[in-house]
Amino acid sequence: MKINLFAIILSLSLVSCGSNDKKQSQNEAAPEFQNKGHQLVYDMAQKVGNYSKLMGKKDVVYTYTYETPDGKKDVVTEKYLFKGELSYGAYHTHERTLPQLQGLIEQGFDGSEFWLKHNGKILNDENLLKGVVFNRPTNFYWFAMMQKLLDKGLKYEYLGDKKIEGIEYDIVKVTFDIAGKKTSDTYQLYINKETALVDQFLFTVADFDVIENPYLMKLEYESIDGLLLPTKRKYKISTWNAEVTNEPWIKVTWSNIKFRNSLAKEDFKK
Template sequence: MKFKTITIIVSAFLVTVSCKNTSKKEVKEEPVQEEEVTINFQNNGHELVYNLVEKVGNYQKLRSKNDVTYTYTYTTPDGKADISTEKYIFDGELSYGEYKQHQRTLPQLEGTMEQGYDGKEYWIKTNGKLINDTKALKRVMFSRPTNFYWFTMFQKLLDPGLNYEYLGEKEIDSKNYDIVKVSFESKNDKPTDIYQLYINKETGLVDQFLFTVADFGVMEEPLLMQLEYEKVDGFLIPSKRKYKKSTWDAEVTDAPWILVDWSNIKFDNNLKREEFVK
């Protein structure tokens, strides 16, 4: 087990101890108090992921923003697209999406579609009316936490119950990468997702990663996701994404990309929890 020690300064203030007259004060500087926090890394891969998260903005920093809104656009190679306004409250992972266009997600439903998770219950509406269709609700139970997870993925790579494996180095298009495999502890031997991160040695950011989708049985042939970042309110957000089928060697084929774009990203919108209730 590898150890890393981070020293955090918790107090360094001037304290007033007496007043000699109405215009002057005698002050005494107290010594700086320091607290040492030790982080236990499983291996070098774990430390690389930690450094990545610190660079893009950790979950504590994210939660300090309370909530986020943005426009989500998902376009498939045949030109079909979903366009939704996404809203999340980080405390409790509340999630809401209003789809003005849903040619890919539940296209059989007509009109404006709303999906929500209020911390306890999933729900779906079209044109303001609740729908109790079991298949539609199952899709909501997948898309609400999935959309939330993609937005917070890097921060959540430090969640408990994750395993890290450093796979070595690789050069791709004249760029050098550290490769880290991240997997989830399995419950009842149920298949779980795998992420294989390609961390740019120069920038410390993930330029691309391989991933599986266990919920849909996509395990043998991973998908390759490539990223572009933008800076928003102190965070580095991978707001432009594209992905397609690949191999575990991250080979890029001539197959067309699926495109994902996050735009108009705004934090700390003073969202109310009532907005997520059906």
């Protein structure tokens, strides 16, 4: 199955995340900081709302819209249960994801099994299910990224500061310490000195050899139920100096975000 670009980009999330809730306990109290970069990331997570605060919301339902420069869209109802990192997506429009199928596509992860439905019928095609195994954990991670930048196994390096378009930024490099892996995905965070938020970041995807040229993601935040969420995003190819090409942006938005929907494990079963 051909994997679309956004799915590839999301794959970098997998190298640092798992569904073990105990892994998140480090977010509840200030850790022993590796260096200044680590402390800046910690301070950022407290500003947006740390993982413990996110877990307190129990669950979330929102609309995810992904649009390419040629006008093709995915419009998805996403649902997550934070305990266990359960994930569900209903693709009402899927011009980028499985465009060969007509009608509603549903994907799910119930904590132990990944599943796929087309117009209510279970699909067991192994190649199609690979996309589900790929998308469900990474979509969850992307939503909780700012909190999960404090997951165990991450390394932080403070690269200095820089002024971009009149705004002063601290730059922090984040990599993943994975045993037996020669290369690692990389984040280069631009943390606004005034707001303590990540306004933009560069990233690579080692598993797909997206290493030489990073992508630049720019973010706009929205305050929802006590959390600051990057609900508007756009990205394209860049350089390590955060210089972008003249290519148009790929745009991603989260809307209609609602927490505490009384979701249960049964809601994620096929």
